[in-house]
Amino acid sequence: MKKKEPIQDLFERLEGSFDTQEVPVGHQKRFLEKLNKTEQQKSPRHMVWKVVSVAAAITLILFLGSTFWTQEAPLEAELASVSPEMEETQSLFTTTINEEIQNLQQYESPETKELIDNVLAEVTHLENEYQQLKKDLVSSGNNKRVIRAMINNFQNRIVLLEQVAGTVEEIKTLKNEIDETTI
CATH class of the missing domain: 1.20.5 (Single alpha-helices involved in coiled-coils or other helix-helix interfaces)
Structure with missing residues (x-):
């Protein structure tokens, strides 16, 4: 191996090979x-x-x-966005709710108007809660508790509509019985 030369030795060895001419005037x-x-x-x-x-x-x-x-990212997501089964479930719930609302509106009479208006207001309130759950579904990353809450919301609307439909049927039956006995 070659040993490194100190800098002084290097300059001594290269002495005379440097260009030491003066630079021309004005260069x-x-x-x-x-x-x-x-x-x-x-x-x-x-x-x-x-x-x-x-x-x-x-x-x-x-x-x-x-x-x-x-x-x-979307601000809200439907239950249907979770899986094909949930899409089917949402479709079934939505169809059932719409049918129940139509049935109630068919039976509307002066005796049942207030009852039907109250239940429709409650259904609207539940629908507003469902809108919030759609936002929660996105922020929670499809959390199972939020999905269950969405399903329960649908079920609550259906149960409420069915109960009022039963009450309206009873009122209609009683009215018919009263009308028959007075004739």
Whole structure:
């Protein structure tokens, strides 16, 4: 292995091979003039490239930013978004609720109007709670408790509508019996 030479030994060894001539008079001035001239010649083109590259970078950032920001998570999700079985369940519940509401509205009379209006208000209240549960489903990441709460909400609406439908039927039957006995 070769041992490293100290710096002093290196200069001693290279002595005489250095260029020690004086620089011609005005050389530094001419060099600086040429340097400034080339910088001035490059400057407009160089500035154009700088502006173009900055504009391209800003455009790229805006494009990527808008792409990511437009892919926001939904604010709420239906029960149907959990699985195909839940989609079927939601469809069944929704159909049943709509049918029960239509049946109630068919039996509306002066005697049952207040009862039907009250139950429809309660169903609307439960529907508002369901809207909040849809938001909770997204924020909880399809938590099973939220899914159960959504199913219970549907069931509560159906039970409520069925109970009132039964009461309306009883009122209708009693009215018919009273009308028959008075004739």
